[in-house]
Amino acid sequence: MxxxxxxxxxxxxxxxxxxxxxxxxxxxxxxxxxxxxxxxLSSTHIQDRLQSQHRGQNSNKDISPLVDAAGKHAATNFHRIGFSTTAFPFKDPSPNPSQGSAGNANLLGVRVDVCGRDGRYAQPYYVLLKKVAGKEKEKRVRVHRHTIPAFISLDKLERVYLPCPGLSMDTAEDGDGDDAAMMKPWKEKGRRRKQDLRGFVREVRRELVAWQMRRDALDFLKERLGLEGSVGDTTVQQGEGRLADSLGIASLSSTALDARYFRLQWEDGRLGLLRVSNAGTVDRAVVMGDAGRNKGLELALTGGDGRVESLLDRLTEWSSRRGT
Structure with a gap:
């Protein structure tokens, strides 16, 4: 052997x-x-030539499948750019018979498209809503199924924007919705609010876009530093003459899938934790070293315009003033 x-x-x-x-x-x-x-094939010039060539024909069977697919792809992207959130009717393939299959089979679907900084669209996110009977024949909707990431509190948004009888913010915290409302009916009196479906969809999309922007910002910082790795993974060093070497940075990563906290580690053992808001600003930073907290570096990380994209510029300026 x-x-x-x-x-x-x-x-x-x-x-x-x-x-x-x-x-x-x-x-x-x-x-x-x-x-x-x-x-x-998706360019305007090629599409205009193809349309003028086949104008007046009832069938496009002579068009290459690749050209046809490119045209459909371009049309889909146009709709995604113009309408990032769309609604569509959906039929539940397996409604719950105990709740009346005829009433719960018809659902309202909401699709949310989010574009990354590379111009590519991620997998669309879906929220399926079902109708529920309210008081005095009032029509309301509730979330039936969804593909939203778990770290986005969809239940909280639903309680705020889609309140239902027996599932308001107060009763949801006290018990299990309808049971709590039946045992404490005085809490429902005077607290019935109208549903705001537009506001619900707007907040869901805002959370998804903020998450995508945080991930894009992390990848952008890694590229500038000369580090390689996806969100949440350990970074791998590559290349020579990197900005990371001049700043003494060993690694940069996120602490969780939501990419809300960035973990920054220096070669001398200092460790920093940054909190990035939905607006893309570094609203809090903590840096610990052998001598304790480094307040000056923390102020540099959160100072200036506070944008996460200009984080390395502020760090470079602070390092040049310190002469390190």
Whole structure:
């Protein structure tokens, strides 16, 4: 059996690494080709030529499937840009019979599209709403199913913007909705509020956009520092002459999936924790080292315009003043 130091084993490892590198390069080239093809076929000039060529024909069967798909993709992107939030009717494939399948089968779907800083759209998010009977034949809706990330408190937004009889903010905290309302009916008196579906959808989209912007900001800072890694993962160093080396930064990552807190670690052992708001500002920073908290560095991280995108500029200016 060959040992790990045998020439044959070393040659096999080199060949495996080379094959893996070639496969990665092939995947990148194929991805780049698809991107160029889609961009070219989706351009206004090409689409106008195709429409003028096939004008007056009842069928587009002669058009290449790739061209047809590019046209549909362009139309979808136009709708995403103009209408980032859309509503659509939806039929529940498995309604709950105990609650009346005829009434609960018809749902209202809401789709939210969020675009990243690279111009690509992430997977759309969906919220399915069902109708519930209110007092005095009042029509109200409640959240039935959704694909919103768990760290976004959809229940809280629903209590604020879509209050239902027996599921107001007070009764939801005291008990299980309808049961609590039946046992304490005086809490419902005078507290019935109208539902605000527009406000609910607006706040849901605002939370999703803020989350995407925080992730984009983290990736932007990593690129400037010369660090590589996705949100929540341990960063991997790459390249020479990086900004991270001049600032003495060893790693930058988020502490959780919501990317609300950034963890910044220096090579000398200092550790910083930054809180990023939904508006994209660093509203709080704590830096600890061997000598305790570094208040001057904390003020530099949160000072200036406070934007997370200009964080490294403030850090560079502070380091130049300190001469470190």
């Amino acid at each position: 060959n040992s790990p130091t045998d020439p044959a084993t070393s040659m096999d490892q080199d060949l495996d690494a080379e094959i893996s590198s070639i496969r990665t390069e092939i995947r990148n080239l194929q991805k780049h080709r698809r991107f160029l093809s889609t961009s070219l």
